[in-house]
Amino acid sequence: IFKQWFPQELSDQIEKHFQKLVTYFYPYLQITFHEYQGDGFERSKAYVAIERYLSTNSANRAKRLKANVVKDCQSVVLSMDDYEQVTDEFKGIKIWWTSSKTIPQQRAFFSNRDDDEKRFYKLTCHRKNRDIVTKVYLQHVLDEGKAIAVKTRQRKLYTNNKSESGGWGSKRTMWSHIVFEHPSTFDTLAMDPKKKKDILNDLTTFSKSKDYYKKVGKSWKRGYLLYGPPGTGKSSMIAAMANFLEYDIYDLELTSVKDNTDLRKLLIDTSSKSIIVIEDIDCSLDLTGQRKEKKDKKEEDKEIKDPIAKKMKEEKENKGSEVTLSGLLNFIDGLWSACGSERLIVFTTNYVEKLDPALIRRGRMDKHIEMSYCCFESFKVLAKNYLDVESHEMFATIGRLLEETNMTPADVAENLMPKSDEENGEICLNNLIKSLEDAKQEARLKAVEDAKIKAEEEAGEKNSEENGEKVEESEAKIDDEEGKKDDEDLNE
Numbered sequence: 001i002f003k004q005w006f007p008q009e010l011s012d013q014i015e016k017h018f019q020k021l022v023t024y025f026y027p028y029l030q031i032t033f034h035e036y037q038g039d040g041f042e043r044s045k046a047y048v049a050i051e052r053y054l055s056t057n058s059a060n061r062a063k064r065l066k067a068n069v070v071k072d073c074q075s076v077v078l079s080m081d082d083y084e085q086v087t088d089e090f091k092g093i094k095i096w097w098t099s100s101k102t103i104p105q106q107r108a109f110f111s112n113r114d115d116d117e118k119r120f121y122k123l124t125c126h127r128k129n130r131d132i133v134t135k136v137y138l139q140h141v142l143d144e145g146k147a148i149a150v151k152t153r154q155r156k157l158y159t160n161n162k163s164e165s166g167g168w169g170s171k172r173t174m175w176s177h178i179v180f181e182h183p184s185t186f187d188t189l190a191m192d193p194k195k196k197k198d199i200l201n202d203l204t205t206f207s208k209s210k211d212y213y214k215k216v217g218k219s220w221k222r223g224y225l226l227y228g229p230p231g232t233g234k235s236s237m238i239a240a241m242a243n244f245l246e247y248d249i250y251d252l253e254l255t256s257v258k259d260n261t262d263l264r265k266l267l268i269d270t271s272s273k274s275i276i277v278i279e280d281i282d283c284s285l286d287l288t289g290q291r292k293e294k295k296d297k298k299e300e301d302k303e304i305k306d307p308i309a310k311k312m313k314e315e316k317e318n319k320g321s322e323v324t325l326s327g328l329l330n331f332i333d334g335l336w337s338a339c340g341s342e343r344l345i346v347f348t349t350n351y352v353e354k355l356d357p358a359l360i361r362r363g364r365m366d367k368h369i370e371m372s373y374c375c376f377e378s379f380k381v382l383a384k385n386y387l388d389v390e391s392h393e394m395f396a397t398i399g400r401l402l403e404e405t406n407m408t409p410a411d412v413a414e415n416l417m418p419k420s421d422e423e424n425g426e427i428c429l430n431n432l433i434k435s436l437e438d439a440k441q442e443a444r445l446k447a448v449e450d451a452k453i454k455a456e457e458e459a460g461e462k463n464s465e466e467n468g469e470k471v472e473e474s475e476a477k478i479d480d481e482e483g484k485k486d487d488e489d490l491n492e
């Protein structure tokens with residue numbers, strides 16, 4: 001009726017003034033957050049954060065909920081259904097959140113598609129609280145939402161794809177991942193309790209030190225070197241660290257990285273809140289022997305005359321990695337390593353003495369952790385985890401034997417694990433004592449054998465020295481005699 005009686009221009013004017021009048025008396029402020037901003041294909045980060053915030057803080061008060069199964073994640077996130085309203089309170093201020101959507105008018109009547117619907121959240125609050133809501137409350141919502149997202153996300157275990165001669169194609173990504181579900185935690189990890197506490201403190205301090213790192217002018221990362229014999233729990237420790245800090249893991253396979261440039265690209269493509277792991281760093285690449293290798297190569301090339309064989313050899317060599325020690329040093333502590341934040345870099349090795357000192361200096365590898373053979377304290381943790389036994393009369397014997405022999409936690413754990421339904425704690429502890437005694441006996445025999453070999457070697461050396469002296473003497477004798485003969489010849 002309104003449109004019929006008034007001409008278009010006039011009705012526009014009236015509507016404009018009416019709106020003005022309403023805003024003049026309307027005491028509320030409204031802010032909308034759209035799911036997609038502009039032409040973006042990516043969901044707005046603010047929208048996602050608000051969704052998470054509302055789903056945990058207010059969704060239980062809403063009457064109609066919507067379930068979203070988060071992508072490649074098995075958990076269900078409940079959020080407010082469309083056109084639902086919830087109330088939130090912040091420092092005594094009331095804030096209303098409404099979820100809503102706009103539907104394009106031209107949409108075909110029979111169309112079921114909802115991808116052109118535009119969802120948004122609308123915040124309503126009193127105008128007098130404008131400052132506190134826009135400056136403090138919104139920041140609080142976004143931070144909370146982000147923190148909830150981090151807590152509920154599925155953590156991932158990444159590994160690098162092999163880089164090909166042309167680099168990674170546009171479609172292929174540098175890292176592939178699976179969901180990270182390792183059950184190892186610091187509770188299940190058997191090691192000296194003091195050392196464990198020290199590591200836990202170190203990790204907690206690191207994760208809270210964002211501002212401190214900024215203040216001292218360091219990028220927010222920390223290097224750990226885990227070293228020790230095989231089976232002492234280095235890999236388990238990495239998993240425990242990731243579970244404790246709720247970080248992702250990037251397991252870097254150095255031999256599949258073509259060169260230093262690719263190594264740098266991989267680094268840039270890692271996210272924050274992650275652990276970058278290089279396992280068995282001493283075996284991954286012959287980082288120190290590169291120069292020597294090249295010299296040898298020249299000599300070998302001279303020897304290989306057959307052109308086909310030579311070409312095949314060259315091709316084989318080219319396939320290998322060209323990552324150098326300096327490339328790796330820069331990866332850990334160079335300018336590029338400052339991109340991203342909150343990252344741990346962990347190296348593991350069985351032979352720490354083989355590593356280049358530059359690689360493990362403080363600043364690159366800040367904390368060196370030795371994972372050693374099983375001690376009595378570690379055994380107690382394993383006994384509790386594997387057998388639910390906290391004390392037993394056999395513990396004293398085991399403690400003594402562990403001091404006398406070296407056995408890795410992996411071996412101890414294997415002995416403690418029941419192999420059938422009939423095996424109870426006592427049988428398993430007996431098994432452990434038996435294998436500890438065997439190991440002790442074996443070690444003793446080996447020591448005797450080693451001593452024997454050493455003695456033989458020393459005796460051999462002595463003999464050869466004596467022989468050498470004898471040879472020299474006889475050579476001198478021969479020389480003398482020959483000299484005399486020559487003199488006689490000359491005289492004749």
Ligand SMILES: Nc1ncnc2c1ncn2[C@@H]1O[C@H](COP(=O)(O)OP(=O)(O)OP(=O)(O)O)[C@@H](O)[C@H]1O
Pocket residue numbers: 188189190191228229230231232233234235236237349350371409410411413
């Ligand atoms: N300290 C430990 N606490 C608990 N379990 C352990 C410990 N050390 C080893 N284990 C057990 O032994 C197995 C092997 O351990 P892990 O793979 O962590 O050893 P590692 O030090 O990484 O060995 P490697 O040097 O050969 O890689 C694990 O599955 C774990 O169950």
Ligand SMILES: [Mg+2]
Pocket residue numbers: 234235236279348
């Ligand atoms: Mg390992």
